[in-house]
Amino acid sequence: xxxxxxxxxxxxxxxxGDPELLTRKAMRILSEVDWIxxxxxxxxxxxxxxxxxxxxxxxxxKCRQISLGMAQDRGPDQYTYATAAEAMAKEVRQGKxxxxxxxxxxxxxxxxxxxxLEMRRRFPDxxxxxxxxxxxxxxxxxxxxxxxxxxxxxxxxxxxxxGLDHLPTLLDDFATVFLMKVNTVFDQVLETLAALPHRxxxxxxERVGTxxxxxxxxxxxxxxxxxxxxxxxxxxxxKSILAAAQQKEGV
Amino acid sequence: xxxxxxxxxxxxxxxxGDPELLTRKAMRILSEVDWIxxxxxxxxxxxxxxxxxxxxxxxxxKCRQISLGMAQDRGPDQYTYATAAEAMAKEVRQGKxxxxxxxxxxxxxxxxxxxxLEMRRRFPDxxxxxxxxxxxxxxxxxxxxxxxxxxxxxxxxxxxxxGLDHLPTLLDDFATVFLMKVNTVFDQVLETLAALPHRxxxxxxERVGTxxxxxxxxxxxxxxxxxxxxxxxxxxxxKSILAAAQQKEGV
Numbered sequence: 001x002x003x004x005x006x007x008x009x010x011x012x013x014x015x016x017g018d019p020e021l022l023t024r025k026a027m028r029i030l031s032e033v034d035w036i037x038x039x040x041x042x043x044x045x046x047x048x049x050x051x052x053x054x055x056x057x058x059x060x061x062k063c064r065q066i067s068l069g070m071a072q073d074r075g076p077d078q079y080t081y082a083t084a085a086e087a088m089a090k091e092v093r094q095g096k097x098x099x100x101x102x103x104x105x106x107x108x109x110x111x112x113x114x115x116x117l118e119m120r121r122r123f124p125d126x127x128x129x130x131x132x133x134x135x136x137x138x139x140x141x142x143x144x145x146x147x148x149x150x151x152x153x154x155x156x157x158x159x160x161x162x163g164l165d166h167l168p169t170l171l172d173d174f175a176t177v178f179l180m181k182v183n184t185v186f187d188q189v190l191e192t193l194a195a196l197p198h199r200x201x202x203x204x205x206e207r208v209g210t211x212x213x214x215x216x217x218x219x220x221x222x223x224x225x226x227x228x229x230x231x232x233x234x235x236x237x238x239k240s241i242l243a244a245a246q247q248k249e250g251v
Numbered sequence: 252x253x254x255x256x257x258x259x260x261x262x263x264x265x266x267x268g269d270p271e272l273l274t275r276k277a278m279r280i281l282s283e284v285d286w287i288x289x290x291x292x293x294x295x296x297x298x299x300x301x302x303x304x305x306x307x308x309x310x311x312x313k314c315r316q317i318s319l320g321m322a323q324d325r326g327p328d329q330y331t332y333a334t335a336a337e338a339m340a341k342e343v344r345q346g347k348x349x350x351x352x353x354x355x356x357x358x359x360x361x362x363x364x365x366x367x368l369e370m371r372r373r374f375p376d377x378x379x380x381x382x383x384x385x386x387x388x389x390x391x392x393x394x395x396x397x398x399x400x401x402x403x404x405x406x407x408x409x410x411x412x413x414g415l416d417h418l419p420t421l422l423d424d425f426a427t428v429f430l431m432k433v434n435t436v437f438d439q440v441l442e443t444l445a446a447l448p449h450r451x452x453x454x455x456x457e458r459v460g461t462x463x464x465x466x467x468x469x470x471x472x473x474x475x476x477x478x479x480x481x482x483x484x485x486x487x488x489x490k491s492i493l494a495a496a497q498q499k500e501g502v
Binding site (some may be wrong): 015028130135157 | 356368395402
């Protein structure tokens, strides 16, 4: 509790999946806060966050599960976010601290953004601290040994479902392109890559940092498979890097 | 030392500047390895990495400083990278472990990439483990309270000196654009932003996470100033987010 008698609302990035890839600051905040709110995906019955909280031995008594539909229609979840923001604001105004935890980084394709905007709009007196985290693109590149950017190079991050038409142009302009959430359009991605005038180095990465981690460089072997929502593809242009990466695969 | 009698070469991301934004894994590796090689910028006489290593109380006896020119002409540094790779490969082949540490993430605009490519090419038997880190864009967005990406949004990371002509087009296509290394072309950035048909939310961020951290939303106040090399600008389109961010500034 601060001197003003009000607590703090934290947005905490848990990193890409490996509990060791949490920052020291995230770890400290999780141990210090009164309440940890974490999203639970009702549709799949899973919670990325709970798994990490369990691995870190965070006391279950201070954790509150918030069930989200995560459907394309985010209307019902909007109501859930509003209710959760109210609950957290109430705690903070009583001098308690509350954290909303998310996979990766709290401002990068994350549920936290909804809570953050809701809190800012309706409870502007609530102090907010955001703790950044390691993103899944960084973790995937590290696991696959693919350099992301050197010197003057440009990087793009594009949700696959919205970016395939523009992919050939993107690959001309950007040294590395991360295609996010490729699971629903994977076969279209294969066709788009096959039609490119030049070969690019591609790595499929799934659930990086978890025991189910999977890295695949021959993308065709995945055709027709059911793929994880926590998946992305790294596409990389540079020839020297391509050579280095291939050498790594051979080790 | 592994069962094969050979050690490991680590690329370790130290995060954006705050020693608390190191990952738990990075912290463990730094305490376990025999040698830590860190870059020292001869031109400015500073070392981002040494500052963090000192803050973490890593024993100086296992740290080795490698002096780099970091000039536009990277020829002389290439020789330094080659020599450092040789020294680390020698240690690893003798069963020792060696880490090359870098600001942010080891594969994102980092000196580690040079060591990595050199090691792969010349010493392919050396096992390599890369520990990802929190990037400066993630840290800057967290400090400034600017959401980076929601749902279908696209993100671009562009070194300012190479991307200004295309900036208006980029801002049409990407919800958030990070302009990296803006210090040498800052006044041109101002002109480019002023000529845009619509206003975008812009935040200048410098040395985020260090005691010298600086966040500036009225970019014009920086005109003509000498700016840090460790600087970037976040450019963000979305109107609702713009409103939320402005609200935060008012707190």
